[in-house]
Each structure stands twice: as C-alpha cells, then as structure tokens.
Amino acid sequence: MNGRIKISVIAAGAVVGILATALTVLGNPANMGFCIACFIRDIAGALKLHSAKPVQYFRPEIVGLVAGSMIMSLGYKEFRPRAGSSPATRFVLGAFVMMGALVFLGCPLRMVIRMGGGDLNAFVGLAGFFAGILTGIFFLKKGFTLKRAYEVKGTEGFAVPGVLILMFILFLLVPSIFALSEEGPGSRYAPVLVSLAAGLIVGALSQRSRLCMVGGMRDAVMFRDFNLLSGFAVIFITVLLGNIITGSFTGFSTLSQPVSHSSQLWNFLGMALAGWGSVLLGGCPLRQLILTGEGNGDSGVTVLGMLMGTALSHNFGLAGSADSVTDGVYKVGGISTAGKATVFTGFAVLLVISITNCRSKK
Helix, strand or coil: CCHHHHHHHHHHHHHHHHHHHHHHHCCCCCCCCCCHHHHHHHHHHHCCCCCCHHHCCCCHHHHHHHHHHHHHHHHCCCCCCEECCCHHHHHHHHHHHHHHHHHHCCCHHHHHHHHHCCEHHHHHHHHHHHHHHHHHHHHHHCCECCCCCEECCHHHHHHHHHHHHHHHHHHHHCHHHCCCCCCCHHHCCCCHHHHHHHHHHHHHHHHHHCCCHHHHHHHHHHHCCCHHHHHHHHHHHHHHHHHHHHCCCCCCECCCCCCCCCCHHHHHHHHHHHHHHHHHHCCCHHHHHHHHHCCEHHHHHHHHHHHHHHHHHHHCCCCCECCEEECCEEECCECCHHHHHHHHHHHHHHHHHHHHCECCCC
C-alpha cells in the first residue's frame, strides 16, 4: 500500500468512529452505532424470517453501506460484476460467520466499538477473533482457495443490491407489512434518513479505503502490513473519545455492558468461528457488503447466507443472551446448549471446507 491509501484508511476509521458515536446518541442501541451482524439480524426479523420480537427492524445502515459502495464503484469504474467462486460454500460460510458473531453478540466492527465503550468482554472476543484468523491463515498457506470468479452480466451485479434497495423503499412506503420491535434493541434506532446517510458515507469510504478487520489482521500477520489495521485502531480511539465526550463512558468493565455477556469462553469461541470463516471468505462481514455493492455476486450470496444464519440463530435459540439484572440479582448471560453445539458444528464444517479446498503448492 502507498501513503495515500494509508491516509484514506485512517480517515475512514475516524469517520466511522464519529458516525458510530453519533448514531448511538441519536437512538441506536448503546455500543451499537454500527453492527453488521446485529443489523442483518434485525432485517431478518423485519422480513419475518425469525420471530424474536426484540430484534426486528429494517436497518437503513445496511442499505446505505451497499448503496454507498455501489455509487462509489460506479463513479470510479470499479463496478465489475463477477461470480462463480464456490457460491454454495460461501453461503454456508456466511451463515456460520453470523452464528459465531451472534454468540458473541456483535460483528468485528461492533467488537471494536464495544472496546471503545469500555466493554472488556470485547477484548476477549478480539483474542478469539485473532485465533480464528490465525487458523484461517494456516490453511491459506496450505493453498486454500475457493477458486476464481468470472465476469458475468451487469444484471447479476445489481441483483442483490437492487433487491435490498427495493425492499427498503417498500419499508418506507408500506412499513406495516414489516415486523417492528416494540421493545429491545430493535425498538431503538436513529432517524431513518440519518441512518441511511451514515451508511452511505461509510459504504463509500470503505469502498475507497478497502477497510476490513480481517484483511487488516491477515496482512499484519502475513506481510507485516498494518495499514488496514490502523483504520480499526482509529475507530477504537475515536469511539472511546466520543463516549468520554458524551458522558457515556463509565470505565472498563466486564459487567453491566449493553447487549453483552460475560461468559468469556463463548465470547472467545464465537469470534474465533467468525474470524476463521471470514478469512476463508476473504473478508469480514462489512467487507462482504462492500463487495456486494461493487457487483460481486459471490459476496451477494454470502450476504444471503449471513441473513439466513441470523434467522437460524434466533429461530432455534442459538444466539447469545446478554447479562441482566433481575430483582437486584446480576445474571450472567451466555448461550444455550444448542448454541454451544452449533459453535462446535461450525468448527467442524469450517475444518472440512478448509481441508477439501486446499490445493498442493508446487
């Protein structure tokens, strides 16, 4: 990377941190200015793909991320429709990445935002995420590949972004046909147009800077290149300062953190599953949305897999539950037996995918 790209990554990180803080102040759940896993889960609920009433809302931020990337890639002539790189495998990987993220209660981006909010549980998640990335890197060095993608017709590249945008327009015109939470995280959101604008800005900046938590850690380990990772360091610092300025920061702690649990083994393992799967996919959940906006049909299929993974997590009680206080008694959250079994099933599935898609190096 050259110096110009490095500056763009740092600038993108600062803007993401500022907007994440602003969205929280304006109504989004605490420590959830942006969360790809949580927001796709809410969209799945709005579409009635799951019946968990506290997490149902059509999040404009997701639409903005994809649309912002699409607008920017069209403007810079980087919109290149392509597909055919193991789409079914990517669908499965996308589902398990989301299942792992919802065990932790957040995507890699929210993990950093939670860290900036003083949530020490997120630091445990970071350790697990790094372990998962190291596992994925091991198989990359063994020759893992999902094969190349091929150029396809323009309509293929517009398919998933177009459907997402059309559903959002329908949500604006006829909101009554969508499910909407009356309590819980899904009932807390910033104004629609503000959320959409924030998503558009972050989508555009992420497209230009190639912002990706997985790519940053992978590059740091494999090439000693810390440029992408610097963007997330700036997000952490910006969110931390934003919380201090707004009076939301109360110190670092594992307890009483918003939409978070202190069952540390599962914080670690959930993000390890998400990290490993993201390396195999070639990018974190945020990056998959940005690539979808660039016309990548395989990333579009991955996003659909992510949507299905969030729906399965909440239909079958696989997602983590937050710590809570009932009658003055602090109750540690965590995940169900079915959720624990799903995490280990995910590791087994990723191991099979990793081994069977390795090719010998000459």
